[in-house]
């Protein structure tokens with residue numbers, strides 16, 4: 130039996146028995162309560178790892194229990210079950226610090242997955258507690274908003290490597306906060322009183338790039354009337370952030386490799402080596418390993434850069450942070466533009482939660498900024514419905530010849546999911562969209578059938 134102890138709070142006797150059975154069969158230690166008051170008495174006596182609570186519990190709600198838990202045993206994992214279609218409850222629960230919510234009716238596997246998620250969140254919170262003083266300071270400092278377990282893992286990574294001089298490669302889709310993470314690494318290092326220089330490798334003209342990065346001697350090229358200091362030299366004793374590293378030309382890749390190996394650069398037009406102390410942080414939204422396989426990126430450079438990788442999660446992978454980020458950006462943009470925006474209603478939160486956010490946090494920030502400036506809620510959700518996963522269109526259904534002897538439905542569902550994923554080269558966002566399913570529902574199914582997309 131697992132050591133993990135779950136408290137199930139549900140006033141419907143049959144439902145409670147069912148949930149307890151599922152959890153007990155999955156080797157959890159389970160205790161039950163039929164109301165908030167009884168749950169609180171039990172929490173005072175025992176240490177629970179996760180509390181699974183229904184929303185409606187007599188006169189009180191799961192939120193009352195959640196508030197008690199967050200105040201008194203903040204590490205405990207918490208999942209709230211919400212009635213079908215009551216998205217405002219889900220939003221409220223996430224805002225109050227629930228680790229996840231589970232819309233009813235739910236399946237056995239979905240229940241087990243949310244419990245596992247809450248356990249993971251609890252574990253990360255426990256680990257972070259040791260760093261908590263630093264962590265709250267760090268969260269302020271680095272400006273990264275998000276409480277999801279995958280973001281906690283990012284904070285931990287940043288915390289561990291910021292004090293070192295290790296080269297860091299930050300990976301993630303566009304708009305996921307790669308530059309913010311790089312700044313955080315710099316801010317938390319002992320280089321923070323020196324420069325942080327950010328360069329978008331895709332944005333510098335090829336012909337000027339070498340002089341721009343490594344400097345040039347007077348007369349090295351037409352128009353070089355004075356000696357030019359490059360960005361590497363300017364960043365001496367500080368940090369250089371090379372964004373879109375995948376765009377670096379082969380010749381600059383060679384220069385960068387030499388710097389990472391020898392710690393020296395040569396200005397254009399000179400053979401004199403200049404020793405520098407610059408920490409390199411690189412980022413890309415590309416699959417650099419694929420670029421290496423395709424011959425576009427040097428393998429030796431890839432390994433030099435990839436000393437410590439940090440993966441920034443896509444916004445759709447941390448759905449629980451969406452309300453938090455939305456509220457954060459409303460406050461930030463209202464302050465910036467000195468205007469007052471209406472608080473979001475539950476319909477708007479629902480639209481935000483259901484959308485798949487191809488532009489990630491940047492897109493959320495931009496949409497909220499437009500909404501705040503124009504005070505028009507339609508600006509927030511414009512063009513979302515056509516992109517939203519839960520489209521109502523059924524599309525053309527595939528023809529299936531039902532075999533006379535019957536067939537195994539689960540095996541069939543598994544096959545459909547796996548084929549769809551293959552069809553989209555393992556891209557889960559596209560596959561979920563193709564099946565007109567929310568990303569979260571699709572992930573549940575992948576995990577349920579143990580289908581690996583990577």
Ligand SMILES: Nc1ncnc2c1ncn2[C@@H]1O[C@H](COP(=O)(O)OP(=O)(O)OP(=O)(O)O)[C@@H](O)[C@H]1O
Pocket residue numbers: 272273274275301302303304305306307308309310372414490491494
């Ligand atoms: N976790 C976060 N909390 C608060 N703001 C965030 C977060 N992540 C990103 N942002 C904001 O979103 C915008 C985009 O972030 P950033 O430039 O760091 O992303 P990026 O991954 O480097 O994007 P690109 O790959 O396009 O360069 C910025 O305005 C940033 O402040």
